[in-house]
Structures are given as C-alpha cells and as structure tokens.
Amino acid sequence: MEQAKCPVILAVDDIPRDLELLATILGREGYEVALAKDGPQALEIAAKGKPDLILLDILMPGMDGIEVCKRLKGDQATQAIPIIFVTAHSGSDEILTGFEVGAVDYVTKPFRIPELLARVHVHVELRRVQQEIRTLRGILPTCAHCKKIRDEKGTWHAIETYISQHSEAQFSHGICPDCIAIHFPDVKIDTSGSH
Numbered sequence: 001m002e003q004a005k006c007p008v009i010l011a012v013d014d015i016p017r018d019l020e021l022l023a024t025i026l027g028r029e030g031y032e033v034a035l036a037k038d039g040p041q042a043l044e045i046a047a048k049g050k051p052d053l054i055l056l057d058i059l060m061p062g063m064d065g066i067e068v069c070k071r072l073k074g075d076q077a078t079q080a081i082p083i084i085f086v087t088a089h090s091g092s093d094e095i096l097t098g099f100e101v102g103a104v105d106y107v108t109k110p111f112r113i114p115e116l117l118a119r120v121h122v123h124v125e126l127r128r129v130q131q132e133i134r135t136l137r138g139i140l141p142t143c144a145h146c147k148k149i150r151d152e153k154g155t156w157h158a159i160e161t162y163i164s165q166h167s168e169a170q171f172s173h174g175i176c177p178d179c180i181a182i183h184f185p186d187v188k189i190d191t192s193g194s195h
Contacts, residue, residue, distance in 0.1 A: 007124045008032045010051040012042040012068065013086065014060040018109065022055060025113055026120065039063030043071055046078045052127050053120060054083045055107070058094050066097055073102035080130070082123045 009031045011022040016037070023033045034049060036042035038060060046054060054072070058065040065085060072078045085098040085106040095106050104123055107116050141150040142159075149162040160171045180187055 006030060006032045007052040007128075008034060008049060009053045009055060009120065009124070010034045010036060010042065010045055010049070011055045012036040012039070012060075012065070013055075013057040014038060015057075018057070018086075021111065025111070025116065029117060029120075031120070031124075039065070039068040042068050046072055046081060047075070050078070051081060053124050054081055055086055055120070056083050056103075057086045058098060059087070066094070066101055069098065069101045069103055080127075082127055084119060084123060 009026055011019055011026070011033060012035075013019050013022070014037055019035045019037070023035060026033045034045050034051060036045050040063060042054070042056065045051075056065045056068060060068075069083050069085075072081065072083065079102075082104045083102060085095065085103045086109060087094060087098075087106055088109045089095075098106060105119050107119055140162075142148070143150075143156065147159055148156040149159055150156050151162065157165075164170070175183075
C-alpha cells in the first residue's frame with residue numbers, strides 16, 4: 001500500500017513574521033507548508049501546487065484576501081480547495097464577506113495555536129474524505145479482461161487494492177455459483193437457499 005502524502009497547506013500573509021510563525025507551527029505538526037507574501041503569488045502557487053488547504057490573510061495591500069478567495073473559487077482548478085481566513089478582527093463584516101465568497105472558516109491573530117491546529121486539522125481531514133468520495137464516485141477506468149482499475153497516474157491496480165486505498169471498505173472472498181459451475185463442475189451446490 002502506498003504511503004499517504006503529507007497534506008500541503010498554503011499560508012498567505014504580507015507580514016513575514018506571521019508567515020514564519022505559521023510555517024513553524026504547521027511544520028512541527030507534519031504538514032508541508034508553502035508560503036506566499038501576496039495575492040498574485042498565492043494564486044500562482046495554488047494553481048500549480050493544488051494545496052490541501054489555504055490559510056489566507058484578509059488584509060493585504062494590493063489584492064486583499066477577499067479578492068484572492070473570489071478568484072480561487074471562480075477557477076475550476078482551485079475552487080474545491082478549502083480556505084480559512086486569517087484576520088485580526090474577529091467580529092468584523094470582513095468575516096461574513098469571507099464566508100459569502102467561499103471561505104470555510106477563520107482564525108484570529110494573534111494565533112491561539114491549539115485553535116489554529118484544530119481548525120486546520122478538521123478542514124484537511126474533510127478535504128481528504130471529500131477527495132476519496134469523489135474518486136470512488138467518478139468514472140473508474142477498468143480493464144475489460146482482468147478488471148484492474150487504472151488510477152489518475154496511469155498505474156493499474158487490483159480492484160481490491162484500489163478500493164481499499166480509497167475507502168474504508170474491506171474485502172472477504174468466496175466463489176459465486178456461476179464460477180463454481182465453470183471452474184469446479186464436479187462440485188454440487190445447493191441453490192435452494194436452505195442451509
């Protein structure tokens with residue numbers, strides 16, 4: 001079974017000290033952290049790297065966090081990435097506006113580390129579950145002969161392996177009556193349903 005990749009979090013803030021603090025806090029928890037100092041850089045990194053979560057400062061010079069969020073949510077390639085706004089004003093209208101443009105949550109400055117980590121963990125885990133569900137609900141390319149499934153990288157996997165890696169399903173094995181008749185014709189089975 002392949003090892004799960006480390007979740008990637010993009011932190012966006014125009015204050016270098018806050019970026020360093022976020023990188024340290026999140027890095028200690030095992031997250032891979034990408035940093036952006038402004039809105040245009042955040043859009044570029046998000047489009048190329050498809051992070052699992054974005055921590056986005058609302059108040060930035062030039063393109064503010066609200067505008068960055070609007071653009072991310074307006075782009076099909078980045079619209080599913082959850083965004084948590086970072087703000088110094090917990091009771092402001094900015095937070096409401098943030099939710100209206102697509103943010104999933106917010107954290108306040110100065111950071112309360114346990115709260116920050118709890119919110120990050122919840123939204124990273126939700127994203128992981130949503131991606132698994134989407135993977136299993138989409139079209140699965142399947143070999144017509146051996147029934148292996150091709151993943152998004154083009155690698156073929158036994159159906160049991162693929163589903164086990166992408167869900168919490170477990171498998172047990174048996175032989176159906178049709179296969180018994182073909183492969184074990186001398187075995188007589190009771191098809192009446194009585195035991």
